[in-house]
Amino acid sequence: MALTAAVTHASRALPRRRHRRGPAPSTHLAPPLSTPPPPPRPSTLDRVLSGLEAQPRLLTPSLLAPLLAALPLHPAPRRRLAALRGLLPVSLLRRHPDLALRLLHIHASLGLLAYAHHIFDHLLPARTRRERAFPWNCLVAGYASVGRHDDALALYLQMDEEGAPRDGFTFESALRACSGARSAELGRAVHRDALTAGLAADVSVCDALVEMYAQCGDMEMACQVFDAMPERDAVSWNVLLGGLLGHGGLSAQATEAWRRMLGEGHKPDSVVLSAMLWHHPGDGKQGREVHAWVIRHWLETELSVANALIGMYSRKNxxxxxxxxxxxxxVRELASWNAIISAHSQDFRVLMLFRRMVDSGARPDExxxxxxxxxxxxxxxxxGGMRLFSEMENKYRIQPTVQHCTSxxxxxGKAGMVNEAYEFMSKRRRLSNEPTVLRSLLHASSVHGNIRIGEISAEKLFDLEPENVHNFFTLMKMYENTDRLEDLEKVKKMMRDKGL
Known part of the structure; x- marks a missing residue:
């Protein structure tokens, strides 16, 4: 799980921004000891590490720099990083803080926060921690990216206590942590700090603020921050529109933002397009308008967009x-097959589509x-349903859920096979106390007049859902249809005794 630290200029919360305004990440690091050669290829890296294991004294600062540059590009970076870590003398890192910073950054970006924090606490000079935002940014962004929002915010506050400088990356990462923690109160505090730092006009910080307020449910403040931005780009519009769609679906405000965005010449990304289509009601016209825009911009084959289009037309029938x-x-992914199969929930071609899916090599899931x-x-x-259920259990080794069993x-039950349905349930003990399964069985028993199974199901439901009057009414209807009036009166009395 590769995580992107703030200093790499690619916030996970705002994955669509490729370049952040401001200096390149390298300006946060100390000047290199010398101009390093290009990073070695993965196979070369493996050979170099193998050679160093035999002769660890050959590991010099000039060799370590290109090795650190190559590690993130390796197919198995964590394993190679562990091998390199075992060869690194602590004294070398303490003599060269710039290399320690690079090592910290790599650990944080790979989600290895314990190692990154160890480097931060024990291998960085106090002056580096006090004068540079970079090492703090690595940790704050790393913790935020793995969902450890409290740790990220604790570090953010510690920066203030220790007098460490805070830059735009710091605020973006802290705001991402506030979003994850759903804490508008902390988000407002970070907002005030960003204003004090003179970053009220920073586009990336403002985007993070809009997303934070949207995630915390304060769309009014999110819109205020957006409207106050002196400069906005396509990412800014995508963040706002994504927040509006996530907060209120395809509201009039989201529709207006969509049209304003297109009117200013900005393009929605695939995430926003998909959200527009998924939130689109089945009886409206805007879905076709979005589809037309997608076709004009050659985005119809984008996987997430195509899947959302299938879902939209499915809802329109x-x-x-x-x-x-x-x-x-x-190209189709599992979600594409699932979407088209779901679209055919009332169409007999559904089994043919399922077989096509299996024949294509796609493996079905739950x-x-x-x-x-x-x-x-x-x-x-x-x-066909019985055969598929058997395949799910025996061929694909998928444990059936309550929803599978209820279906x-x-x-x-609909086919009148009430005894078979009861036998199926009885063989799976956990189903005997599942209200959804029992209600289905009770209904089938009522429709087909199976008194024995109906009474068994109803008795269990009365214990599980004592206040659900629908279960009592279903049993009473079954007694009424079979002229068992004495039993009908008993159920009525039971309801009166329970105060229903």
Whole structure:
């Protein structure tokens, strides 16, 4: 799990910004001891490390610099970093703080925060910690990226206590931590610090502020920060629109922001486009407008966008359009297959699509089987549903969820196979106390007049859901339909005694 520290100019919270305004990351580091050669290739790196294991004295500062540059590019960077760490003499890092900083940055960017923090505490001179934001930024960004928001914010506060300088990267990372912690109060404190530091006009900091307020549910403040920005770019618009969509769906405000964004010549990214399509109601026209924009800008084959288009046309019940988008995809992922299968929940071609998926080499997951079993339930495809359930358990070794089992019980119940449904449930003890399964069984028993199974299901439901009157009414209807009036009166009395 590679994590991007703030100093790499690519915030995980704002992944769409490629370049941050300001100096390059290298300006935060001490000047190199000499101009390092290009980083070695992965195979060369492996050979160099093997050679150093035999002769560790050959590890000099001039060799360490290109090795550190090559490590993030290696297919297995953590393993190679561990090997290099075992060869590094502590004295070398203490003599060359710039190399210690690089090592700290690599550890933090790979999510190895314990090692990064050890370097920070024990190998960096006090002056480096006091005068540079870079090492602090590495840790704050690293902790925020792995979800350790409290640790990131504690370091941010420690910077103030120790008088360390704070720059735009610091505030971006701290705001990302506030977003993750859903703490608008702390976010406002960081906001005040950024204003005091003179960064009110910094585009990247403002983007982080908009996202923080949006994540914390304060869209009014998010919009205020956005409107006050002296300069906005496509990323800024994407952040605002993403926040509006996440907070209120396809609201009038989100629609207005979308049109303003396009009117100013900025392009939404695939994340925002997908959100627009997923939030789009099935009876509106704007989904087609978004689709038209997608086609004009050659984005129809973008995986997330195509998947969202399939979902949108599925909600509109326009299977022809959904299938057209699917068939035009040059590459399909599991989510694409799941989307098109879900779109066919009321169409008999669903089993054919599932077989096409398997034949293509895609491996179905829980969501796939949930979609196809639900379709079999809707369409009454009992034999196909039973076969698929068996494949899920025995071929793909997927543990059935309650939802999978409920679909199968529904399917059997609708077909009048109530005894088979009860037998299926009885073989799986955990299902015997699942209200959704029992309600399905009770309903099937009522429809098909299976008094024995209905009474068993109802008795368990009365214990599990004593205040759910629907269960009592279903049993009473079953008694009424079979002229068991004495039992009907007993259920009525039971309800009166319970105060229902």
């Amino acid at each position: 326009e299977l022809g359009h959904a299938l057209s988008v699917f068939e035009s995809m040059p 969501a796939t089987f949930m979609a196809v079993l639900s379709a079999c339930d809707n369409l009454g495809l009992v034999e 199968l019980v529904n399917m059997l």
